[in-house]
Amino acid sequence: MLFFRSEEHVDQWCKVNGVTKRPLVSLDQLWQLAVTWYGNRLTVESRRPGPDEMVKIFSEIGLEGPFWDPKSDQWASTS
C-alpha cells in the first residue's frame, strides 16, 4: 500500500517491477479507512474488523468487488 505521485507513476512502477496494476485509492478513501481501522486502536474496545465487517467498510467508501473481499477465493493461486 504505497503513495504514488499520480496514476502514471503507478503504471510505470508496475511495468518496471512486473507488478499487476490493482485498484487505486484516493486520499479521502484512505483517510476513511484509517479512521475506521485505527481510530480507537489505543483503547480497550479496539479490535480488528471481521471479514464481513471489512466488506461493509470497503463498500461504504466505494471499494467493491472480489479484490476487497477477504473471503474471496479468486486469488488463491496468485502470489
Add this chain to the structure above:
Amino acid sequence: MDFDTSVKLNIYEMIARTTRMPALIDIALGLGSSMADVEQAFQRLYEKRLLVLEPGTTSRIRMAPPFSGIETQHRVKIEDKVYFANCAWDAFGIATALKRDADIESTCPDCGEPLAFQIREGKPLPQECVVHFAVPAARWWKDIIYT
C-alpha cells in the same frame, strides 16, 4: 481487562510515548508479569492479527499496526516525535490513532521524489496523489510484511 488487552495497550502506550517498539522485557516489567506470559500473549495477539512478530522470532515485535518497529519510507511527525508506519494506510492510521495533527513524509516508489501530507483538524489537506493496493484483501496476511 484481560491480560492480552493489558499487553496490547501497554505496547501502544509505550510506542506513543517513546516512538519505539518496546521489547518483551519492557512489557513484562511494565505489567509486573513474567516474560513467558507476555511472550504467550504476543502469540495470541498475532493470531488475532493485532501484532506482527519479527519472522523467526516469538518475542520481537515487527509491527503493532499502524506502527512499525523498523524505519520505513513512511515518516509521521506529530509534535516533536517521529513515528514510522508500515504502509500508506498506516501512515494515516498513526494520525487517527493518536488523534493529532500530523506531517507525513513518504516517497513515490516510481520516481523517488518526496511526497508530503498534512493532517489538520481531523482530515488530510488536499494533495495530488494516489494510493496503490498491490495485494488483494484475501491475501494481506499471507505475507503481511510485504503487504
